[in-house]
Amino acid sequence: MNELIEIHGLNKTYKSGKLENQVLRDINLEISRGEVVSIMGPSGCGKTTLLNLLGGLDRPTSGSIFLNGKSLNDMNESEMTRFRLRNIGIVFQFFNLIPILTAVENVRLPLLVSGHDHHKTRERPLQLLDQFGLLDKANRMPYELSGGEQQRVAVARALANEPSIIIADEPTGNLDSKTSADLIDLFNMINDESGQTFIIVTHDSEVAESADKIIYMRDGKIVGEESRKRRDKTVDYYKKVEKEKITYLLNELDDLYISHMISRELYEKWRSQYLEQLIEMAICENIT
Ligand SMILES: Nc1ncnc2c1ncn2[C@@H]1O[C@H](COP(=O)(O)OP(=O)(O)OP(=O)(O)O)[C@@H](O)[C@H]1O
Ligand SMILES: [Mg+2]
Numbered sequence: 001m002n003e004l005i006e007i008h009g010l011n012k013t014y015k016s017g018k019l020e021n022q023v024l025r026d027i028n029l030e031i032s033r034g035e036v037v038s039i040m041g042p043s044g045c046g047k048t049t050l051l052n053l054l055g056g057l058d059r060p061t062s063g064s065i066f067l068n069g070k071s072l073n074d075m076n077e078s079e080m081t082r083f084r085l086r087n088i089g090i091v092f093q094f095f096n097l098i099p100i101l102t103a104v105e106n107v108r109l110p111l112l113v114s115g116h117d118h119h120k121t122r123e124r125p126l127q128l129l130d131q132f133g134l135l136d137k138a139n140r141m142p143y144e145l146s147g148g149e150q151q152r153v154a155v156a157r158a159l160a161n162e163p164s165i166i167i168a169d170e171p172t173g174n175l176d177s178k179t180s181a182d183l184i185d186l187f188n189m190i191n192d193e194s195g196q197t198f199i200i201v202t203h204d205s206e207v208a209e210s211a212d213k214i215i216y217m218r219d220g221k222i223v224g225e226e227s228r229k230r231r232d233k234t235v236d237y238y239k240k241v242e243k244e245k246i247t248y249l250l251n252e253l254d255d256l257y258i259s260h261m262i263s264r265e266l267y268e269k270w271r272s273q274y275l276e277q278l279i280e281m282a283i284c285e286n287i288t
Helices: 047-054 077-087 103-113 118-131 147-159 177-194 205-209 233-258 264-287
Strands: 005-016 019-031 036-040 062-067 088-091 165-169 197-201 213-218 221-227
Touching (some): 019 221, 036 177, 036 205, 047 165, 047 197, 118 147, 147 165, 147 177, 177 205, 233 264
Parallel strands (some): 036 213, 088 165, 165 197
Antiparallel strands (some): 005 019, 005 062, 213 221
């Protein structure tokens, strides 16, 4: 088994009295280590239910989930809790910080519960808050933080135990577009640095498009999967440099012509060549 997550024939039915509501229908899914996957779909299609099963917060009616080769079905409640604490970080839409604990105490909690040594329990939360630009706010209570800051604390808490999988249910649902873009950059940065796997449920197509793979759900089923080549920041950088170079050359060309160093004919020929290159780059950007 090379995949980090394997889901086979997963079904979930909620029962209330005689009524049965089948919420997940024959879900099959494989996610590789280090992938960033987003899940999209209309309200009520079963996204949160699927995440809850993946995170071991709820049990399937039938079917199996393997995380890192281990079957969640075979674990009892206490094994599941221990496994989750070590392997899965969860980020909720409404941050779910504990209101009576400070930022750093919130991040420290999972470390305390899983019994790390004193040094790690003390240092790691501070390191994480520092990495997320929140060190100066470590001793603030959640209500003294903005929504974006609270969500970063929640991400730090989810990462405290260095889990291999981070699941996030609409983590940007309560953030404005700039703050949510920052949060997704943070996810991508963590993913680039430490290769953790992210599964992000989102309604926001910009968030979804930053992932390696988008999974579309409808009526409890996976109805589509789209693999994306994540934007390569190096390529972006070179494109930007190339554009700046051409713009610079166009300005130089203007100067040469104005100071009569080149003929009008040559000026127009080169100018149209540079402009063509710029237009071509703009078209490519719109296509990719
Ligand atoms: N504990 C539960 N008991 C009974 N029905 C439930 C339970 N949890 C969810 N459902 C039902 O299961 C269906 C899927 O719910 P789920 O929360 O997974 O949807 P979702 O795709 O996350 O929607 P949203 O985008 O609105 O968050 C819904 O019809 C919901 O009413
Ligand atoms: Mg939901």
